[in-house]
């Protein structure tokens with residue numbers, strides 16, 4: 001961390017926040033269009049510091065959108081509470097009648113997408129004096145902290161992600177199940193490398209999270225479960241974390257490729273109102289050769305060379321296959 005020196009930043013002022021990541025940005029006025037030099041420096045600082053905090057920015061939703069659009073196209077979240085007029089704008093407006101949902105878990109945003117967002121921009125409009133903090137965890141620092149053995153073990157693995165937490169939002173009746181099925185077809189599970197290479201810095205990042213990651217692809221269920229539990233726990237290590245206390249008019253831009261975050265729900269039933277926009281990203285890639293299917297296979301009994309364990313080629317035919325044939 002911190003490879004850039006202060007000479008690299010002439011237009012913006014940076015104050016380091018965490019030991020490994022995070023910086024407060026001063027010297028910019030987000031009510032105005034930024035100059036190209038300011039944009040270059042903020043873009044560089046985002047990749048280098050992984051999240052940036054802008055304080056005392058009394059700006060409108062339009063100002064926030066204009067700022068975020070500097071970094072790329074904004075995306076529309078299919079399951080979040082979005083503004084009716086501007087679907088790219090997510091409105092988190094929670095109070096005693098509207099408890100927060102699903103954000104009190106470590107995650108990177110929207111990794112159920114084939115190309116998850118590169119960054120998220122969140123702005124506090126009305127936040128409680130105490131409670132409602134957001135924790136960030138550097139998953140590049142987490143990777144660096146692993147043993148060489150563990151780094152080589154997880155390199156080349158892939159994990160399956162899906163939109164599982166949002167499935168609770170569908171009604172548990174026939175119509176709800178029908179709607180859910182439609183969205184499952186629109187948002188099928190996707191595969192991402194377990195160790196992602198950051199496209200700007202080249203740093204390696206542990207890219208699995210308990211909100212959306214469901215399995216290590218091709219691995220025995222019990223091996224997958226124990227490995228994922230260990231990797232999920234990395235975000236909980238205090239050395240890799242920074243805890244942000246929000247004040248009204250604080251805005252954060254985080255690099256969704258390298259950090260995870262956790263919204264603490266301890267403020268409820270007090271009111272907490274924030275607005276978020278999300279910037280489209282690229283398809284994640286790893287720097288390693290993908291682990292072969294053969295190398296991931298286990299088996300409880302010895303098997304002759306060349307015979308794979310599995311469930312194929314059973315006779316007689318399974319009933320659901322007959323059913324499929326009959327319906328053709």
Ligand SMILES: [Fe+2]
Nearest residue numbers: 103108109261
């Ligand atoms: Fe989030």
